[in-house]
Amino acid sequence: MKFLSQQRDLYAYLHDQTLRLLNQGATGIEIAEDFTLPPELENAWHARGYYGSVSHNVKAIYQRYLGWFDGHPTSLWQHPPQALATRYVDVLGGVPAVLGKAQEYVDAGDLRFAAELLKHAVFADPDSSVAKNALAEVYQRLGYGAENPTWRNFYLVGALELRKGITPPPLDIGGGMTAALTVEQLFDSLAIRVDGPRAAADPLTIEWRFTDLAATIRTTLSNGALIQTANPTSAVDVDLTLTLTKEQLLGLLSGGDPDDLDHTGDPAVLGRLLALLDSDDPGFAIVTP
Known part of the structure; x- marks a missing residue:
C-alpha cells in the first residue's frame, strides 16, 4: 500500500508544484532545473528516473497548460535552427572559435553548454567532421551519465547519427x-x-x-x-x-x-x-x- 500511496503522492506533487511555480511566473525550464522532491519520494527506488525523469515530466506539465511559449517576446519569432545557428556561429567568430570554446566547457565539466555550442557549430557547418565528432563525444558522455534510458537513448542515437549518418529504425507496424x-x-x-x-x-x-x-x-x-x-x-x-x-x-x-x-x-x-x-x-x- 505504501508503494501505491507514494506513486499517488509523486504525480500529485509533480503536477501541483509545477503549477504553483508556473503561477509565480517561472518557465518550464526554470521550474525543471530547481525542482526537488520531498525526502521520502526522493529516496524511494520506484520514484527514480528509470523511465523519464522529474525534469522531463515537469516540462511536459508546463507545456500541457501553457504550450510552447515561455512568455519571453524573443521566443515568439525565432529563426529556425539552421538559420539561428549560422548567426550564433558568426557572432562567436566562426566554427573553429566555437569548437575552441566548447572544449573549454568540456574541460570544465559543463557538458550541457558544450553540447549547446557544438549543436550550433554542426548546424552552421554540417560538413564539418570535426564539429560532428566533437558533439558526438559530448552526447556519448551525457548518455553514459543519464540515469533514465529515454534520455540515454536520445543522446546515444544523436551520437550515432553524427558518426554514421541517419539509420532508419526497423519500423513496420x-x-x-x-x-x-x-x-x-x-x-x-x-x-x-x-x-x-x-x-x-x-x-x-x-x-x-x-x-x-x-x-x-x-x-x-x-x-x-x-x-x-x-x-x-x-x-x-x-x-x-x-x-x-x-x-x-x-x-x-x-x-x-x-x-x-x-x-x-x-x-x-x-x-x-x-x-x-x-x-x-x-x-x-x-x-x-
Missing part, C-alpha cells in the same frame, strides 16, 4: 496492427499524410459504403484537408462511390485495384487521392540539418 484500426482511424491516418499544398487545388469526394459494418463514410478533400463524415444524411455530388468491406479497404490502401469493387463514378479518383499522400519515412535527421 505490420498488417495485424493496421487491421486492428477502425475505418475511421484508417481515414484519420490518411488525412495526416495528405500533402496539403499539392492537394489544395484538387478537391474530390468519395463515399465508402461498408457492407460488413453497415456504415457509410464520406471523405471530402477540400482545401488540402481530408474530412470524413460518418453516415452522412445530406445529399451531395460525389466523384466515386465504393461498396466494400473493411478488408477490401485494407487491400486498396495496400495498392489494390478499385476496378475490382462495386462502384459508381470514376475509379481514377481514388488514384488521385492516393497520389497526394506522403510516404512514411522514419529515417529523418535528429541532430543534423
